[in-house]
Amino acid sequence: xxxxxxxxKMAGLIPAVVQDSSTGEVLMVGFMNRPALERTLxxxxxxxxxxxxxxxxxxxxxxxxxxxLLSAQTDCDRDTMLLQVQVEGDGLVxxxxxxxxxxxxxxxxxxxxxxxxxxxxxx
Amino acid sequence: xxxxxxxxKMAGLIPAVVQDSSTGEVLMVGFMNRPALERTLxxxxxxxxxxxxxxxxxxxxxxxxxxxLLSAQTDCDRDTMLLQVQVEGDGLVxxxxxxxxxxxxxxxxxxxxxxxxxxxxxx
Numbered sequence: 619x620x621x622x623x624x625x626x627k628m629a630g631l632i633p634a635v636v637q638d639s640s641t642g643e644v645l646m647v648g649f650m651n652r653p654a655l656e657r658t659l660x661x662x663x664x665x666x667x668x669x670x671x672x673x674x675x676x677x678x679x680x681x682x683x684x685x686x687l688l689s690a691q692t693d694c695d696r697d698t699m700l701l702q703v704q705v706e707g708d709g710l711v712x713x714x715x716x717x718x719x720x721x722x723x724x725x726x727x728x729x730x731x732x733x734x735x736x737x738x739x740x741x
Numbered sequence: 742x743x744x745x746x747x748x749x750k751m752a753g754l755i756p757a758v759v760q761d762s763s764t765g766e767v768l769m770v771g772f773m774n775r776p777a778l779e780r781t782l783x784x785x786x787x788x789x790x791x792x793x794x795x796x797x798x799x800x801x802x803x804x805x806x807x808x809x810l811l812s813a814q815t816d817c818d819r820d821t822m823l824l825q826v827q828v829e830g831d832g833l834v835x836x837x838x839x840x841x842x843x844x845x846x847x848x849x850x851x852x853x854x855x856x857x858x859x860x861x862x863x864x
Binding site: 637660690694719727 | 751756760764765766767769770781782783784785792795803810812813814815816817818819821822823826835836837842843844845846847848849851
């Protein structure tokens, strides 16, 4: 199945979105080459390809906060993965000690009649 | 704010995950260059950079299914965006006529005592 994915668009890599299966929270985005995807699908725990270290990297292998795969989908272009997981260990995915890596709000102008976000919301 | 994002890791692009604000469903992943991100943040509707057409592309500009930005976060590396949106129009984000682009289940071996997914689940 994974051989049908399109690794060509990004020089052998595809983005993989990791979502908490129980809450729907998006926890992180990593990249996978074909071996990383195969290890993930065969081992049942999320393994990325580290672009900076140039090696496979099973998330949580040192911290214990491994990402156990519960379901996996690809998209209409077959060039991205979406992974629903259960976080093991203390449940903190980000190395900064938060559940999700997406903790920093980015401010933006609002469209239509949407009120502007408060200073607290865009902190 | 967007100038603090790291566009260097991927030759001027960052992945952007689009999530339905009300359901938490991940709808699609696209790529943004700096102008696409600026247009998104200033205009309040999600604009990607199309790698195949080599141009900015405001999602839904022809179909009417635009993605109205409700909140935006970046991650700990500042090299990915997560966007919560409300889908306008008929709410179908994928050109195949589904709400999400992630409709194709990818089968995998299960870790630990997790039962194997049924044929229906991995359809």
